[in-house]
Amino acid sequence: MRIAIEGCGHGTLHAIYASIKKTCQVRGWDGIDLLIIGGDFQAVRNSYDLNAMSVPSKYRAIGDFHEYYSGARTAPYLTLFVGGNHEASNHLWELYYGGWVAPNIYYLGAANVIKYGPLRIAGLSGIWKGYHYRRCHDERLPYGSDEVKSIYHVRELDTRKLLQLRTQVDIGISHDWPSGIEWKGDWKQLFRFKPHFEADAKSGRLGSVAAKYVMDRLRPKWWFAAHLHCKYSAIVNYAHELESIPSPTKPLQKASSDAGHVLENTDEIDLDADAGQPAQTTCNDDEIDLDMDDDDDVAGTSKPAINGGPSNADTSQASVELKGISSDLRDQLPAAFTRPTHLSAPQPQFPEAITNERTHFLALDKCLPQRRFLQLMDVDPISVPSPVTSDTPYRLTYDKEWLAIIRTFASIDPLTSPIPSDPGESHYLPLIEAEEAWIEDNLVKTNQMAVPDNFEITAPTYDPSVGLHPKEHPLEYTNPQTVAFCKLLDIHNFFDASEAEQGGAEGEEEEEGLVDKVEAAEEAIGNIM
Numbered sequence: 001m002r003i004a005i006e007g008c009g010h011g012t013l014h015a016i017y018a019s020i021k022k023t024c025q026v027r028g029w030d031g032i033d034l035l036i037i038g039g040d041f042q043a044v045r046n047s048y049d050l051n052a053m054s055v056p057s058k059y060r061a062i063g064d065f066h067e068y069y070s071g072a073r074t075a076p077y078l079t080l081f082v083g084g085n086h087e088a089s090n091h092l093w094e095l096y097y098g099g100w101v102a103p104n105i106y107y108l109g110a111a112n113v114i115k116y117g118p119l120r121i122a123g124l125s126g127i128w129k130g131y132h133y134r135r136c137h138d139e140r141l142p143y144g145s146d147e148v149k150s151i152y153h154v155r156e157l158d159t160r161k162l163l164q165l166r167t168q169v170d171i172g173i174s175h176d177w178p179s180g181i182e183w184k185g186d187w188k189q190l191f192r193f194k195p196h197f198e199a200d201a202k203s204g205r206l207g208s209v210a211a212k213y214v215m216d217r218l219r220p221k222w223w224f225a226a227h228l229h230c231k232y233s234a235i236v237n238y239a240h241e242l243e244s245i246p247s248p249t250k251p252l253q254k255a256s257s258d259a260g261h262v263l264e265n266t267d268e269i270d271l272d273a274d275a276g277q278p279a280q281t282t283c284n285d286d287e288i289d290l291d292m293d294d295d296d297d298v299a300g301t302s303k304p305a306i307n308g309g310p311s312n313a314d315t316s317q318a319s320v321e322l323k324g325i326s327s328d329l330r331d332q333l334p335a336a337f338t339r340p341t342h343l344s345a346p347q348p349q350f351p352e353a354i355t356n357e358r359t360h361f362l363a364l365d366k367c368l369p370q371r372r373f374l375q376l377m378d379v380d381p382i383s384v385p386s387p388v389t390s391d392t393p394y395r396l397t398y399d400k401e402w403l404a405i406i407r408t409f410a411s412i413d414p415l416t417s418p419i420p421s422d423p424g425e426s427h428y429l430p431l432i433e434a435e436e437a438w439i440e441d442n443l444v445k446t447n448q449m450a451v452p453d454n455f456e457i458t459a460p461t462y463d464p465s466v467g468l469h470p471k472e473h474p475l476e477y478t479n480p481q482t483v484a485f486c487k488l489l490d491i492h493n494f495f496d497a498s499e500a501e502q503g504g505a506e507g508e509e510e511e512e513g514l515v516d517k518v519e520a521a522e523e524a525i526g527n528i529m
């Protein structure tokens with residue numbers, strides 16, 4: 001299958017599609033089967049959506065997605081993307097489980113596993129902030145200055161779902177790099193190209209701990225990411241993974257036998273780069289690095305435990321030492337400050353069906369001239385297709401195991417605290433197996449596994465007369481796709497916004513209009529009296 005990989009989207013779909021067309025012409029291809037964008041897609045439907053996107057006000061841009069949303073244009077290739085840290089977060093909130101943001105453009109949701117033809121693809125949206133990892137998705141419109149950022153921080157609940165997978169996937173996608181991946185490639189070249197990465201890499205603060213958990217569990221053949229605005233390739237060899245990640249005292253130690261090996265693809269065509277390794281990109285004083293958050297330097301948030309799974313070290317709260325505090329004061333502290341008193345249940349062995357031992361990692365830049373933002377690849381699946389199919393054109397279909405996991409977790413409200421703690425894989429395994437039987441009987445046997453082409457416009461389309469800085473906030477919508485998905489799985493839809501919760505631009509306007517009418521009536525009565 002021929003696919004294209006793009007780094008950060010940043011609302012430049014016209015340029016991305018044009019670059020793919022040009023690359024295909026140079027390569028002699030008649031097109032591609034699939035485009036994957038690694039986040040910061042910016043599915044901005046109208047000016048109001050900009051008020052829900054984390055970007056400095058003076059750098060706002062409507063982008064060109066709205067033309068695909070309104071139907072003025074249609075994406076020439078099936079496009080899949082994960083969420084990053086510069087998104088119309090209110091739009092993506094509507095599609096927590098995934099869905100079409102426009103015809104032929106599919107958002108993978110907070111976490112997802114989906115199939116396209118023979119390929120099995122897993123995705124994890126967001127970036128890592130340890131202090132929000134165990135938080136629920138409690139952000140609701142209108143977003144405050146903190147919520148507009150926290151909404152795109154990856155959550156433990158979504159990560160936990162992906163960690164229940166027990167069968168092989170082909171492709172993994174995240175916006176943020178998996179933590180520690182920088183040490184699996186030519187890190188010397190990386191630090192020459194991006195000098196400010198070195199300190200964070202040595203302290204363990206570069207990348208996403210959640211993405212590493214998922215990558216190490218799923219071990220896909222390919223893992224694609226973006227976020228850090230550079231091209232970088234690496235290989236993780238799980239057959240003899242040593243995990244000897246360099247420390248500040250031993251910065252030159254190799255992370256594994258594959259460290260320093262740069263992944264090359266003979267099918268790659270770089271339109272905007274010279275042969276060989278890229279030279280240092282000339283600094284542009286007018287360019288703002290939107291992917292470096294204001295809170296990127298927030299302290300020690302947590303030094304991730306690279307070698308292990310989720311632990312109390314993931315959040316600063318849970319790692320506080322309580323020496324010298326009286327028992328009365330201890331009893332008043334939140335539960336996150338107390339150490340667990342129970343032993344974890346025995347965990348199953350690593351899944352036998354996950355057999356791949358070598359993951360190829362590739363991160364790409366954003367779509368700008370002289371940047372390495374695009375790569376074309378001819379890929380073959382390593383997962384076992386079920387049923388085996390070679391029919392084209394391919395169709396996007398649901399994944400049986402993933403739907404079973406969604407049903408297993410369906411009783412947990414992702415919008416409300418507290419999120420129940422993880423009881424362990426042994427707890428979930430029999431539940432998931434039972435739900436797989438339900439999926440088989442109710443969806444597989446009734447031919448309901450194809451993702452329906454059920455895109456609908458929810459928010460108003462772009463009106464240039466509104467400008468880029470409207471005072472009103474966007475409305476909160478219940479997306480019909482999420483309604484249909486929850487109905488298909490017979491689960492509760494927590495993302496069904498009530499009329500009261502939908503307040504926002506139109507609600508504020510109606511309220512102001514009512515006040516104006518009342519004041520006018522009172523004034524008229526006063527004149528009569």
